[in-house]
Amino acid sequence: MARIVAGVGTSHTPAIGAAVDNGKAGQPYWQPLFEGYEPAKQWMAKTAPDVLIIVYNDHVNAFDFKMIPTFALGCAEEFPIADEGWGPRPVPAVKGYPELAAHLIQSLVLDEFDMTIVNEMQVDHGLTVPLTLLFGSPQQWPCRVIPLAVNVVQYPAPTGRRCYQLGQAIRRAVQSWPEDLKVVIFGTGGMSHQIQGPRAGLTNPAFDKAFLDDLSRDPERLTRIPPIEYLREAGAEAIELVMWLMMRGALGPKVEEIYRFYHIPASSTAVGHIILESR
Amino acid sequence: MVADKPYEDIPGTWIFDAERARAGYHLNQFLYTLMKEENRKAFRADERAYLAKFKISEAQREAVLKRDWNRLLELGAVVYALAKLAFTDGRSYQYMASQMTGMSEKEYVDMMLNGGRSPDGWRSKSERGRH
Ligand SMILES: [Fe+2]
Numbered sequence: 164m165a166r167i168v169a170g171v172g173t174s175h176t177p178a179i180g181a182a183v184d185n186g187k188a189g190q191p192y193w194q195p196l197f198e199g200y201e202p203a204k205q206w207m208a209k210t211a212p213d214v215l216i217i218v219y220n221d222h223v224n225a226f227d228f229k230m231i232p233t234f235a236l237g238c239a240e241e242f243p244i245a246d247e248g249w250g251p252r253p254v255p256a257v258k259g260y261p262e263l264a265a266h267l268i269q270s271l272v273l274d275e276f277d278m279t280i281v282n283e284m285q286v287d288h289g290l291t292v293p294l295t296l297l298f299g300s301p302q303q304w305p306c307r308v309i310p311l312a313v314n315v316v317q318y319p320a321p322t323g324r325r326c327y328q329l330g331q332a333i334r335r336a337v338q339s340w341p342e343d344l345k346v347v348i349f350g351t352g353g354m355s356h357q358i359q360g361p362r363a364g365l366t367n368p369a370f371d372k373a374f375l376d377d378l379s380r381d382p383e384r385l386t387r388i389p390p391i392e393y394l395r396e397a398g399a400e401a402i403e404l405v406m407w408l409m410m411r412g413a414l415g416p417k418v419e420e421i422y423r424f425y426h427i428p429a430s431s432t433a434v435g436h437i438i439l440e441s442r
Numbered sequence: 443m444v445a446d447k448p449y450e451d452i453p454g455t456w457i458f459d460a461e462r463a464r465a466g467y468h469l470n471q472f473l474y475t476l477m478k479e480e481n482r483k484a485f486r487a488d489e490r491a492y493l494a495k496f497k498i499s500e501a502q503r504e505a506v507l508k509r510d511w512n513r514l515l516e517l518g519a520v521v522y523a524l525a526k527l528a529f530t531d532g533r534s535y536q537y538m539a540s541q542m543t544g545m546s547e548k549e550y551v552d553m554m555l556n557g558g559r560s561p562d563g564w565r566s567k568s569e570r571g572r573h
Contacts, residue, residue, distance in 0.1 A: 181534075223474060223522040227471060227474040228471055246477055247477065247526070248477055317520070318457050318460070358521055358538075359515055361454030362453060362543075363542050364539065364558050364559040365558060365564060391449055395449075395561075395565050396561055397561075399455050399457060427558055430534070430554070433558065
């Protein structure tokens with residue numbers, strides 16, 4: 164059967180992708196960040212998953228304002244790289260897993276999670292920057308990817324609790340797939356950051372540290388954080404952290420923290436990263 | 443009218459909610475077109491003519507022409523769509539954010555290198571008023 168063996172939480176700041184694409188990764192501004200992801204890359208190479216489920220949000224690239232799905236699952240064979248306004252990132256297209264995605268849809272909807280089915284979709288930095296951070300710059304991405312896009316653009320985003328519950332349902336769905344597959348799930352975005360208005364540049368390391376700690380110690384506490392608390396305490400765009408709770412929900416009750424890294428800044432963002440193995 | 447908006451109390455912030463989304467619909471759809479290079483070219487060539495194709499308000503049009511970023515947020519632009527205007531100008535998220543704070547890009551980068559802006563004094567409008 165298929166198993167979710169681990170979860171990865173990581174920021175997905177577009178400037179990180181741009182730094183790699185423009186050959187700036189070795190510069191003093193960026194070097195500490197990429198160094199911090201080195202152990203994570205090694206862990207990923209050793210873990211060698213067959214499939215990734217990447218929980219991320221689209222930033223007005225795949226979806227304009229005609230339709231804003233709350234939970235959208237990518238069921239396509241392949242996902243092209245979006246041109247977000249400065250040309251598409253020079254990274255390989257993302258290969259999907261339509262058979263497993265179809266199974267997830269059926270299982271999740273019958274489990275009472277009303278997913279949106281997406282058969283054609285471009286993917287943006289929300290999905291590609293985490294791939295770059297964990298795999299570097301290969302000719303092809305080494306595994307298949309099922310994108311799960313969450314609306315965090317128009318208020319309200321789904322609650323942290325709802326995301327956590329959907330994560331639990333994803334675990335059930337993956338375990339009912341007969342093929343022997345190693346699956347790793349990503350929760351992306353965050354951590355504390357605000358990129359709009361006179362309050363832009365806000366960070367909250369204490370909030371972020373407590374969040375990282377409680378992913379293994381007390382995830383239930385995290386599911387009770389109301390939307391207003393993310394906005395007020397950690398910045399308007401920190402609401403992306405609800406996507407980390409979907410990742411956590413998919414790991415089962417017990418996890419072991421394997422690695423964490425925290426760094427300010429990447430552009431306007433407090434960058435956080437964690438690896439949790441399911442126990 | 444949506445009654446419960448606790449986030450309106452956060453200073454220096456425009457949360458993109460259902461009402462702003464409605465007011466900003468055509469503005470955001472205009473910004474979305476800037477994802478295509480041919481549209482970016484057409485916009486750069488004649489901004490007024492390009493904007494005339496969209497059902498946006500006079501105030502929204504003026505704010506686009508002036509790159510009045512905060513006013514655009516107030517008038518219903520969402521920051522991720524607005525970024526496409528910055529990219530069309532050859533600018534970055536970081537530049538746009540610095541403009542919104544009234545800092546130079548250098549001052550903004552220095553603030554971030556020093557750990558960013560503390561939430562202290564920025565949690566609510568009443569707390570902000572005391573600073
Ligand atoms: Fe994001």
